[in-house]
Amino acid sequence: MSDRVAENKVHQTLRLRRLGIDTYTDPVLFMNKECHIFRSEGFEARARVKVTLGSRDIVATLHVVGANLLAFDEAGLSECAWALLGAAEGAHVHVSHPEPVESVSRLRAKVYGTRLDDDDMRAIVRDVAAGRYSDLQLAAFVTAMAGDRLDAAETVALTRAMLDVGERIEWAYPIVADKHSVGGLPGNRTTPLVVAMVAACGVPIPKTSSRAITSPAGTADTMEVLAPVDLDVAAMRRVVEKEGGCIVWGGAVRLSPADDVLIRVERPLDFDSEGQLVASVLSKKAAAGSTHVVIDMPVGRTAKVRSSSAAQRLSGLLRYTALSLGLQLRIEETDGTQPVGRGIGPALEARDVLAVLQGASKAPTDLRDRAVRLAGAVLELAGAASVGSGGTAARAALDDGRAWRKFQAICDAQGGLRDPPVSALSHVVTAPNAAVVAGFDNRRLARVAKLAGAPTARAAGLELHVRTGARVVSGEPLFTIHAETRGELAYARDYLASQSDVVILEQR
Numbered sequence: 001m002s003d004r005v006a007e008n009k010v011h012q013t014l015r016l017r018r019l020g021i022d023t024y025t026d027p028v029l030f031m032n033k034e035c036h037i038f039r040s041e042g043f044e045a046r047a048r049v050k051v052t053l054g055s056r057d058i059v060a061t062l063h064v065v066g067a068n069l070l071a072f073d074e075a076g077l078s079e080c081a082w083a084l085l086g087a088a089e090g091a092h093v094h095v096s097h098p099e100p101v102e103s104v105s106r107l108r109a110k111v112y113g114t115r116l117d118d119d120d121m122r123a124i125v126r127d128v129a130a131g132r133y134s135d136l137q138l139a140a141f142v143t144a145m146a147g148d149r150l151d152a153a154e155t156v157a158l159t160r161a162m163l164d165v166g167e168r169i170e171w172a173y174p175i176v177a178d179k180h181s182v183g184g185l186p187g188n189r190t191t192p193l194v195v196a197m198v199a200a201c202g203v204p205i206p207k208t209s210s211r212a213i214t215s216p217a218g219t220a221d222t223m224e225v226l227a228p229v230d231l232d233v234a235a236m237r238r239v240v241e242k243e244g245g246c247i248v249w250g251g252a253v254r255l256s257p258a259d260d261v262l263i264r265v266e267r268p269l270d271f272d273s274e275g276q277l278v279a280s281v282l283s284k285k286a287a288a289g290s291t292h293v294v295i296d297m298p299v300g301r302t303a304k305v306r307s308s309s310a311a312q313r314l315s316g317l318l319r320y321t322a323l324s325l326g327l328q329l330r331i332e333e334t335d336g337t338q339p340v341g342r343g344i345g346p347a348l349e350a351r352d353v354l355a356v357l358q359g360a361s362k363a364p365t366d367l368r369d370r371a372v373r374l375a376g377a378v379l380e381l382a383g384a385a386s387v388g389s390g391g392t393a394a395r396a397a398l399d400d401g402r403a404w405r406k407f408q409a410i411c412d413a414q415g416g417l418r419d420p421p422v423s424a425l426s427h428v429v430t431a432p433n434a435a436v437v438a439g440f441d442n443r444r445l446a447r448v449a450k451l452a453g454a455p456t457a458r459a460a461g462l463e464l465h466v467r468t469g470a471r472v473v474s475g476e477p478l479f480t481i482h483a484e485t486r487g488e489l490a491y492a493r494d495y496l497a498s499q500s501d502v503v504i505l506e507q508r
Helices: 003-011 036-040 079-085 104-111 118-129 135-145 152-164 191-200 219-226 233-243 257-269 274-287 308-325 346-357 365-381 390-399 402-414 442-451 486-497
Strands: 013-018 028-032 048-053 056-065 074-077 092-096 177-181 205-209 245-249 292-299 328-335 425-430 435-440 461-464 477-483 503-506
Touching (some): 028 036, 048 079, 056 079, 074 079, 118 135, 118 152, 135 257, 177 191, 177 274, 191 219, 205 219, 219 346, 233 402, 245 402, 274 292, 292 365, 328 365, 346 461, 365 390, 425 486, 442 477, 442 486, 477 486
Parallel strands (some): 013 074, 177 292, 205 245
Antiparallel strands (some): 013 092, 028 074, 425 477
């Protein structure tokens, strides 16, 4: 390297400062608007830039700040970018224009209606996982997949591509079980119960779960109230080898990293795509080393799957894709007309789980029965119980305390069992007159819980006091809103005041 080139290299570097800014999974670089590199390279705010530190490089979104935050020869990184680069305070990074993202032409073709093959999907997903796509390009890809825009072959191609760009776990067990719910039903927190019952019956079930996307709580959010879930692959393996099961956050083990990037964009768009749902679920199951998977598919007017015809279509796509991956699949179509259990929100759902495991007299029977049914289906699919007897075996593990002991052991192995927090504030919503509870709007109930702070505020959410068919009198509690701040409680109450039929009451 000539002296001139070496000198230019030095001039193109910036000294790093850690600003502590959380941008979730979006890598961001912060640069002074008077920075010589910013001006010389012709950068603009929101431009995509290549950031190199030693042998590592990332593509980040550029945000421009004033001199009061960064000096002209300094750069700041978001926490995500800092971790990706393995950065250290004061280190020097090289900033330049990134290479063109070639796969964008394939994305453009999909937007205009062209079918994508395996190579197309692999190219796009590889660039998505590497962080080369801007948020606008990610939104275009998510939109191009929404609705029914992916056929069966494209769904398989997307699933394989998402599987190929992440890590894969292999187990020494001939059968590795798993269970997943397609979502859309508040409070449907059966996974911790299913894992406890199945593992107590001797079937390995290493469960990787997601955080909330559009719901008030994901399984990882609820489980994190009770025990650490941010385990890497080595720690996850130790827990499973010791206890036969685990419940960990899938994002920590990078089993399908492209899916985590897409979910970040899907969340604000609130798009439902059958193809992307199937690819998300099955790529992570295959990556986690699962061989036998039970799918819980709640069906109801305000659930994610709203009709029997929609359930049939989604089931066919799941089975077709699972077959291509060599997965054994069983789908349980369940009631999606009302929430499951009493709690909606991480801590409130965790309390329901503990009540069922401990055999408490006031434990929600609907949550218990659904979990027993799903655990029984897992045991039958895995060959640990004969057809028709899985539910009996699962219930026995719950009734005799084996499931509770196994759950405690799993929590201990993951870092220790802890008590769920309790909200600081609450507001009781009562029946305006005597009536019969005819149903619930699952989506609006979830919205109230989210406005109250869930899942970020772990003690926030809703606690239901009635079920469909219950008779109530004027002033009788329907549900309680829980919040950790007055502002969030006010948000939830204001929204509720503008809605009708969150709990559907009929005069009879």
